[in-house]
Amino acid sequence: xxxxxxxxxxxxxxxxxxxxxxxxxxxxxxxxxxxxxxxxxxxxxxxxxxxxxxxxxxxxxxxxxxxxxxxxxxxxxxxxxxxxxxxxxxxxxxxxxxxxxxxxxxxxx
Amino acid sequence: xxxxxxxxxxxxxxxxxxxxxxxxxxxxxxxxxxxxxxxxxxxxxxxxxxxxxxxxxxxxxxxxxxxxxxxxxxxxxxxxxxxxxxxxxxxxxxxxxxxxxxxxxxxxxxxxxxxxxxxxxxxxxxxxxxxxxxxxxxxxxxxxxxxxxxxxxxxxxxxxxxxxxxxxxxxxxxxxxxxxxxxxxxxxxxxxxxxxxxxxxxxxxxxxxxxxxxxxxxxxxxxxxxxxxxxxxxxxxxxxxxxxx
Numbered sequence: 001x002x003x004x005x006x007x008x009x010x011x012x013x014x015x016x017x018x019x020x021x022x023x024x025x026x027x028x029x030x031x032x033x034x035x036x037x038x039x040x041x042x043x044x045x046x047x048x049x050x051x052x053x054x055x056x057x058x059x060x061x062x063x064x065x066x067x068x069x070x071x072x073x074x075x076x077x078x079x080x081x082x083x084x085x086x087x088x089x090x091x092x093x094x095x096x097x098x099x100x101x102x103x104x105x106x107x108x109x
Numbered sequence: 110x111x112x113x114x115x116x117x118x119x120x121x122x123x124x125x126x127x128x129x130x131x132x133x134x135x136x137x138x139x140x141x142x143x144x145x146x147x148x149x150x151x152x153x154x155x156x157x158x159x160x161x162x163x164x165x166x167x168x169x170x171x172x173x174x175x176x177x178x179x180x181x182x183x184x185x186x187x188x189x190x191x192x193x194x195x196x197x198x199x200x201x202x203x204x205x206x207x208x209x210x211x212x213x214x215x216x217x218x219x220x221x222x223x224x225x226x227x228x229x230x231x232x233x234x235x236x237x238x239x240x241x242x243x244x245x246x247x248x249x250x251x252x253x254x255x256x257x258x259x260x261x262x263x264x265x266x267x268x269x270x271x272x273x274x275x276x277x278x279x280x281x282x283x284x285x286x287x288x289x290x291x292x293x294x295x296x297x298x299x300x301x302x303x304x305x306x307x308x309x310x311x312x313x314x315x316x317x318x319x320x321x322x323x324x325x326x327x328x329x330x331x332x333x334x335x336x337x338x339x340x341x342x343x344x345x346x347x348x349x350x351x352x353x354x
Contacts, residue, residue: 027215
């Protein structure tokens, strides 16, 4: 994962932008809108954002490298992670097991 | 987000009795569940610190993200896109979209946390402070309590315990990441594993499963044709499964 193209300044800008937007969204919901009901269709769609994006991130971080589709040791890591999640292992066990499996496959290859 | 970790602590949540001693023990239960969750989240923060540094962030940048952004999935997402060589806009866009759920949580928590015990609204400054702590875990712990007093306790104890462990864990993880050979150890596999661990609570409904499948397929299909990280943004079309009631 050393294909980074952002400068130190751009990374700081990311930190500032993301912090600002995240806090702005928290304030908008908690302080500005407050205890009101939202249109059900909006509520349903917003509730699905994490499902869509987290699954997309899993796919991206396992099967792509920059703009290329690849099948490498990370796929084994993901398979191990899925089994661990399915067996309700704690977060850290899921992550460490996936890393260990990936490192092992790389060493053997 | 890390629902499976605290389902066990939430499992025995029940209506509290009006009896003062019973309320006292209920309070202890809420405090201890919130602290336990804080410890678990600290471990997650370790992996965030490691992953952020292995993606090219400095220790200070990783810590600043945890302190000011303070919403895990967005932080992981931003660093994942940066590490893959994505642009500033791509890294920011996906992470900001993930953060929209904090808005939804804010709406859900406002009625439970904005007032004090006598029903009076908290001062604006205190509400602005509380807003920073409106995240997955505080929402889960607060909405699990039907007694308003216990709900407020759950919110504040979870908020403070998580804020401390999340930031400490990030610092320790980032420091460790800056001295380890992160590529050799398979740290790039930490990202998909972390996201996979965050998913289950969103896959309980058919709608959620369809949205997830669509997101993953769209992302992989678009990756060769769009700038790095942009496929994540387009993958948000999965939310259209929420249009029909």
